[in-house]
Amino acid sequence: MIKFPIYLDYHSTTPVDTRVVEAMMPYFTKVFGNASSKSHEFGWKAEAAVENARKQIAGLINAESPDIIFTSGATESVNLAIKGIADAYAPKGNHIITTKIEHEAVLDSCKSLEKKGFDVTYLEVDEFGLIDLKELENSINEKTILVSVMYANNEIGTIQKISEIGALCKRRKVLFHTDATQAVGKLPVDVIESNIDLMSFSSHKIYGPKGVGALYLKSKFPKIRLTPRVDGGSQERGFRAGTLNVAGIVGLGKACAVAREEMGTETTRIKELRDRLYNGIISGLPEVKLNGDPGNRIANNLNITIKNVNSDSLLIAIKEIAISTGSACSSESVETSHVLKAIGLDDKHKHSSLRFGLGRFTTAEEIEYVIDKVVEKAKKLRDISPLFRVTKEGEYAGF
Numbered sequence: 326m327i328k329f330p331i332y333l334d335y336h337s338t339t340p341v342d343t344r345v346v347e348a349m350m351p352y353f354t355k356v357f358g359n360a361s362s363k364s365h366e367f368g369w370k371a372e373a374a375v376e377n378a379r380k381q382i383a384g385l386i387n388a389e390s391p392d393i394i395f396t397s398g399a400t401e402s403v404n405l406a407i408k409g410i411a412d413a414y415a416p417k418g419n420h421i422i423t424t425k426i427e428h429e430a431v432l433d434s435c436k437s438l439e440k441k442g443f444d445v446t447y448l449e450v451d452e453f454g455l456i457d458l459k460e461l462e463n464s465i466n467e468k469t470i471l472v473s474v475m476y477a478n479n480e481i482g483t484i485q486k487i488s489e490i491g492a493l494c495k496r497r498k499v500l501f502h503t504d505a506t507q508a509v510g511k512l513p514v515d516v517i518e519s520n521i522d523l524m525s526f527s528s529h530k531i532y533g534p535k536g537v538g539a540l541y542l543k544s545k546f547p548k549i550r551l552t553p554r555v556d557g558g559s560q561e562r563g564f565r566a567g568t569l570n571v572a573g574i575v576g577l578g579k580a581c582a583v584a585r586e587e588m589g590t591e592t593t594r595i596k597e598l599r600d601r602l603y604n605g606i607i608s609g610l611p612e613v614k615l616n617g618d619p620g621n622r623i624a625n626n627l628n629i630t631i632k633n634v635n636s637d638s639l640l641i642a643i644k645e646i647a648i649s650t651g652s653a654c655s656s657e658s659v660e661t662s663h664v665l666k667a668i669g670l671d672d673k674h675k676h677s678s679l680r681f682g683l684g685r686f687t688t689a690e691e692i693e694y695v696i697d698k699v700v701e702k703a704k705k706l707r708d709i710s711p712l713f714r715v716t717k718e719g720e721y722a723g724f
């Protein structure tokens with residue numbers, strides 16, 4: 326039995342796993358203390374829960390637990406990382422390198438720094454969404470203080486060569502930050518092996534609650550300076566003031582523990598469903614293009630262009646399926662997604678792209694339903710499209 330609507334927008338957010346909810350529950354009512362209260366048991370218990378979560382999170386990414394700083398989510402982590410580094414290292418240089426396909430959290434942080442006199446290089450990507458390492462190396466100059474390249478893209482799923490980028494930054498003595506929001510919990514992320522200095526990620530993308538995230542900040546070799554964004558207390562080693570969201574942090578910890586345990590089998594299962602979805606759609610519909618890297622891609626992502634089918638019209642025709650036409654943030658604007666633009670998607674197909682995000686609770690039955698519906702409705706839309714026709718020879722034309 327399929328429960329409608331079908332959720333296939335796991336890049337935007339995920340439901341909280343019931344195991345995570347259970348882990349969080351005591352911290353709302355029974356163990357409600359302030360983790361900063363050092364004088365009594367309420368505080369000690371809350372602090373112990375936070376430190377346990379820190380261990381669970383560190384364990385997933387091969388970090389030391391003191392190197393985890395809790396924030397309100399990846400957006401805040403990214404702001405803290407990029408603006409915090411910019412401020413602390415401004416005397417050394419004013420140049421930052423990032424890419425054209427970053428999440429708005431990174432792009433807007435960089436734009437705001439440009440207004441303050443920083444110089445930002447936005448690296449191009451190839452048709453698969455990969456940056457060129459030589460171009461990255463050539464962009465580094467004596468004023469470069471930070472390289473920020475996302476781990477996995479939230480629209481097309483492309484995974485960057487993070488370890489190579491990390492090694493390059495280490496060799497050139499430039500700090501390396503990565504927005505790993507779509508990678509943590511889905512890929513074996515190892516901050517030490519990949520030479521990552523700072524890394525942002527979020528709880529609600531990995532079956533934890535919304536409003537909590539973390540910044541990994543390497544505490545030695547090199548010791549990194551960072552100007553806080555939020556002042557008002559000495560929490561989180563002074564990098565982020567404010568009473569800790571204990572229940573949320575416990576939830577993020579549990580979500581990481583579950584991911585660590587189940588990532589291997591889960592990824593295999595989701596990848597099979599994702600590949601079935603793609604193969605089902607292309608065997609039913611001609612002229613469908615895969616966006617992103619065919620191989621180097623997170624298992625739960627499928628981004629396609631169904632040529633000559635307006636994706637908004639298609640979404641209306643399949644209202645019982647929750648998918649996205651671009652990224653969640655750009656679906657409200659009529660602008661083409663900056664990511665699809667960067668990979669060189671033809672302008673005439675810019676309103677024909679769909680992003681499917683599969684996840685922990687996606688079933689094979691749902692995928693079969695989605696294939697049938699997408700194929701059926703896209704065919705209907707093509708039939709009434711003035712741009713599209715079937716030639717006498719029975720071939721499709723007009724793309």
Ligand SMILES: *Cc1c(COP(=O)(O)O)cnc(C)c1O
Nearest residue numbers: 398399400428430479506507527
């Ligand atoms: C969702 C997302 C963010 C923002 O995370 P929040 O926790 O919602 O602030 C940042 N970067 C990427 C790649 C994302 O997918």
